[in-house]
Structure formats: C-alpha cells, structure tokens
Amino acid sequence: xxxxxxxASPRSLADAYALLAADxxxxxxxxxxxxVQITGELGDxxxxxxxxxxxxxxxxxxxxxxxxxxxxxxxxxxLRRSPLIAEFLPAFADAAATIGAAQIQNRGTIGGNAANAxxxxxxxxxLLACDAQLVAGKGDGERWIAAREFWPGYRQTALQPDELLxxxxxxxxxxxxxxxxxxxxxxxxAISKVVMALAWQADEAADAPWANVHLALGSVAATPVHAPVxxxxxxxxxxxxxxxxxxxxxxxxxxxPIDDVRxxxxxxxxxxxxxxxxLIRDEGGW
Numbered sequence: 001x002x003x004x005x006x007x008a009s010p011r012s013l014a015d016a017y018a019l020l021a022a023d024x025x026x027x028x029x030x031x032x033x034x035x036v037q038i039t040g041e042l043g044d045x046x047x048x049x050x051x052x053x054x055x056x057x058x059x060x061x062x063x064x065x066x067x068x069x070x071x072x073x074x075x076x077x078x079l080r081r082s083p084l085i086a087e088f089l090p091a092f093a094d095a096a097a098t099i100g101a102a103q104i105q106n107r108g109t110i111g112g113n114a115a116n117a118x119x120x121x122x123x124x125x126x127l128l129a130c131d132a133q134l135v136a137g138k139g140d141g142e143r144w145i146a147a148r149e150f151w152p153g154y155r156q157t158a159l160q161p162d163e164l165l166x167x168x169x170x171x172x173x174x175x176x177x178x179x180x181x182x183x184x185x186x187x188x189x190a191i192s193k194v195v196m197a198l199a200w201q202a203d204e205a206a207d208a209p210w211a212n213v214h215l216a217l218g219s220v221a222a223t224p225v226h227a228p229v230x231x232x233x234x235x236x237x238x239x240x241x242x243x244x245x246x247x248x249x250x251x252x253x254x255x256x257p258i259d260d261v262r263x264x265x266x267x268x269x270x271x272x273x274x275x276x277x278x279l280i281r282d283e284g285g286w
Contacts, residue, residue, distance in 0.1 A: 009051040017139040020162040025050035030107035067169045072111025091178040098182045111165045117155045120192045124224040128216035129197035132170045136163040154222040175201040179279045192219045193263040194271045207238045220257040229254045239284030248273040
C-alpha cells in the first residue's frame with residue numbers, strides 16, 4: 001500500500017517560504033493529482049507535502065497595470081464565475097468548464113494545472129497563447145517567468161525547489177480575441193487528446209486581417225507548444241476559407257505529435273488540423 005507523506009499546513013506565505021527553504025516539499029493546493037502521484041504512477045511519490053490551500057495571498061482575480069492577474073489558488077469554478085474573466089478572457093471560463101466534474105472544478109486550481117506540468121494540462125495552451133507571465137516567489141523575493149519558458153521538459157517547470165507559484169499575469173491587449181477547443185474521448189471528465197488555443201488581434205470586421213497571432217497546443221508533445229510556422233500563415237491574413245485550408249495543412253505538417261495510450265500521432269495530427277480549421281471558420285462566419 002502507498003504510504004501517505006507527512007503534510008505541513010502553513011497559514012501564511014512567510015511560513016510556507018520558511019518550510020520550503022528548510023527542506024524539499026511538494027506543494028499541493030486542490031490535490032486533484034496528488035493521490036495519483038502518491039501511488040508512484042507518475043514518477044517518484046513526494047517525500048513530504050506542503051498544503052498551501054489556506055494561503056489567501058494566492059487567491060483572487062483583479063486588473064492591475066493593464067493585465068489580468070489571477071491568483072495561483074484560483075479554482076476552475078471561480079474562473080467560470082468571475083465577471084472579470086467573462087469580460088476580458090472568456091476563453092478561460094470555456095476551458096475551465098471542460099475540466100473534470102463539479103468536484104474537480106471546486107478544488108482544482110489554475111496554479112496547480114500550471115505547476116503539475118502535464119502536457120495534457122487544459123489551461124496551459126491558453127497561457128502560452130495569451131503571453132502569460134507566471135510569478136514565482138520565495139523568501140528573498142519574486143521573479144517573473146514567461147509562459148514560453150515555464151515548461152522546459154516533460155512534467156518539468158522553471159520553478160526552483162524553494163519557490164511557489166504565486167499568480168499569473170496576462171496582458172490585456174487591445175482588440176485581442178481568443179478561441180479554445182479541447183478534444184477528448186467524451187465531452188466531460190476526459191483527459192485531452194488535443195487541446196488548442198488561438199489568440200490574435202483584429203478590429204470588429206469579419207474580414208479584418210489578424211495581427212500578433214499565437215497558436216498553442218497541448219497533448220501533442222512532451223510540453224505545451226507553439227506552432228510558429230502556422231502562426232506565420234495566419235499573421236496578416238483574414239479568416240477566409242482559403243486561409244483556413246492553408247493554415248490547417250501547414251499545422252498538420254508542422255507538428256510532430258506523440259503516440260500514447262489515449263491516441264495515435266496520426267489521429268492527433270488530423271484532429272489538430274481540423275480543430276484549427278473549425279476555429280478559423282467560426283471566426284470568419286462562413
């Protein structure tokens with residue numbers, strides 16, 4: 001039988017930093033992945049756990065310095081209910097609605113999704129596509145890490161052992177639009193086979209050219225990835241059928257999907273191309 005690791009439950013951020021400085025702990029918030037990790041099915045189980053659920057400093061959603069700031073302990077349910085998310089980043093609410101059932105959405109957190117570093121993490125492509133900055137902290141200060149640099153390898157993050165993920169800052173770009181799509185075995189409570197986020201800036205006209213295009217995917221590689229060649233196809237283009245065809249075929253050629261127990265590489269390649277085509281078609285209204 002798996003042995004449950006000892007758990008420390010600090011009541012302040014300063015106490016959490018002191019614990020992390022003194023020994024190696026596995027931070028846990030909602031705990032939706034912890035039981036799987038205790039069994040050793042996903043690498044070595046943690047020796048000890050630090051429960052950060054009561055650190056109110058890591059909660060809340062606010063607008064600050066032309067960015068939407070989301071505390072690391074913000075749950076998926078809170079993302080779905082937030083008026084600020086609905087106003088500025090509704091795709092984040094759409095993504096949160098696809099994750100698990102009500103129990104998971106009430107306990108799972110956006111910070112946990114990022115720090116768990118699963119390549120199938122549903123929120124991760126959104127963070128990439130929206131140029132998010134992840135803010136880490138420890139006893140002697142904070143540092144900002146671009147989402148592009150946060151996941152250097154399979155189930156790895158740029159966090160140091162004595163750091164906590166505190167919050168996520170997403171710049172509020174004028175005219176930015178974001179679309180999101182997850183493909184799984186079923187509509188709910190499924191690990192993604194392909195997850196995609198597409199962000200760009202344009203005016204309100206349906207045929208307006210796109211600028212600052214960011215296309216990010218999850219579940220197709222060891223980490224969430226950008227698709228820069230396909231982004232270049234969409235940059236300066238309008239959402240027409242010809243552009244959608246070109247972008248979809250480019251994406252199918254650009255990505256090198258993984259094979260695993262959930263899906264084949266060929267399936268992921270075909271589905272990713274079709275999902276992108278669908279997102280462009282939906283935006284173009286044809």
